[in-house]
Ligand SMILES: Nc1nc2c(c(=O)[nH]1)N[C@H]1C(S)=C(S)[C@@H](COP(=O)(O)O)O[C@H]1N2
C-alpha cells in the first residue's frame with residue numbers, strides 16, 4: 001500500500017483519537033443498540049471497529065458516472081437474488097420452470113427480473129410491430145388489433161395481482177421434498193399490470209347471446225390455449241402489455257398477455273394473439289390431461305380454476321436460516337384467489353399455539369399480502385407454520401386435511417400448511433408434521 005493510500009485512514013483515526021471520540025462513539029452506539037436488544041458484537045468500547053475507522057474505497061474514490069448503466073441492475077452484492085430451477089424436474093429448459101427467490105424479497109411486489117418463468121415451448125421473441133390480437137367466433141364484429149391500437153384504446157387501468165402456477169407445491173403433495181421456500185412456493189409472482197379490461201374489447205366486438213366461453217391462444221411455439229368462462233372474462237380479466245410500469249418482459253409474454261386474476265397461472269396465456277368466443281369449453285390439453293386432479297376413486301376434478309388461500313413463512317426458511325439469538329423478524333406471504341387476506345396466524349410449535357401476525361402494507365384482493373412476527377429466539381428448536389384466512393372466511397388447511405379430501409394422486413392446488421424445522425444452530429429444514 002502506498003503512503004498516499006494510507007493517509008486518509010491514518011488521518012481519520014488520528015482525528016477520532018485526538019478528540020477522544022472513538023471510545024465515546026462506540027459506547028454511544030453500544031448503548032443505543034443495547035436498548036434495541038440487538039447484540040452490539042463489534043462495538044466493544046476501546047476496540048476500534050475497522051468497518052467504521054478504515055476508509056473504504058467507495059468512500060475515497062469517485063464512482064461511475066450516470067452513463068454507466070442506461071438500464072440499472074441490482075447491486076453486485078445481491079447476486080443471490082436470482083431465479084433458480086431444479087434441473088431434474090424437466091428434461092430440458094424449453095418446457096420447464098424456474099422459481100421466484102421469495103426468500104430474498106420483501107414487501108409484496110415482485111421485481112420484473114426475478115418473476116418465475118413457466119414456458120412450454122421456450123420464450124417467444126415476438127416483434128410487437130408484427131403482432132396482432134384477433135377477436136372472432138360468436139361475435140357481431142370480428143376485430144384485429146395492433147399493439148398501437150390497444151395502447152390508444154379508451155379505458156386503460158392498472159391492477160396488482162398474484163399469478164400462481166397450479167403446480168406450486170406439487171412436488172410436496174406426498175411429503176416434504178425440496179429444501180427451500182423458493183422451490184416449495186416460488187411458482188408465484190405479484191406485479192402491477194397495465195391494460196384494457198377484456199370486457200371492454202369484447203363489448204367492442206359484441207358477444208352473441210350464445211357466446212359462453214372464451215378461448216385464449218398464445219403466439220409461442222407451444223401455442224398455449226385455454227378456455228375461460230364468459231362470466232370471468234367479463235368480470236376482471238385484463239389484456240395487458242405492461243408489468244410494474246414497463247413493457248412486459250419477454251419471459252412474461254411480451255408484448256401482450258391475458259391476466260386472469262386469482263385463477264391458476266396456466267390460464268394467463270402469454271404472447272396473446274387470439275381470442276375466440278364459443279358456446280362450450282374447448283377441452284384443450286391444458287384443461288384435460290393437465291391441470292386436472294385425479295381423485296382416489298379414479299374420477300378427476302376439472303375446471304379447478306381458483307387458487308385457494310395459502311401462506312408461507314419466507315424467513316426463516318431453509319435458504320434463510322436463523323443467524324442470531326434474541327430479536328428476530330419472521331416474515332412471510334399470504335394470498336387468496338377468492339378475495340383479500342384478512343388474517344394470518346403463525347405458530348412456532350408446530351401448530352399447537354398460534355399468534356396473529358402483523359400484516360404490513362395493503363391487503364388487496366387477489367394480491368400478495370406481507371406479514372411479520374417480531375419475536376425473540378433463545379436458541380430453542382422451532383416448528384414454524386403459518387395459516388391464512390381470507391375474506392370468504394376460508395382457513396388454509398393442513399396437508400393432511402387436504403389429502404383426506406383429495407387423495408394421494410394430486411399435483412396441482414396444494415395449499416396446505418408448510419412446516420419449517422429450525423434447529424438449535426439455526427439451520428432450517430423442510431419437514432412435514434400434519
Ligand atoms: N403462451 C403461453 N402462455 C403460458 C404458458 C406457456 O407456456 N405459453 N405457460 C403457462 C403457465 S403453466 C403458467 S404457470 C404461467 C407462468 O407465467 P410466468 O412465466 O409469467 O411465470 O404462464 C402460462 N401461460
Ligand SMILES: [Mo]
Pocket residue numbers: 118165166167265266
Ligand atoms: Mo403453470
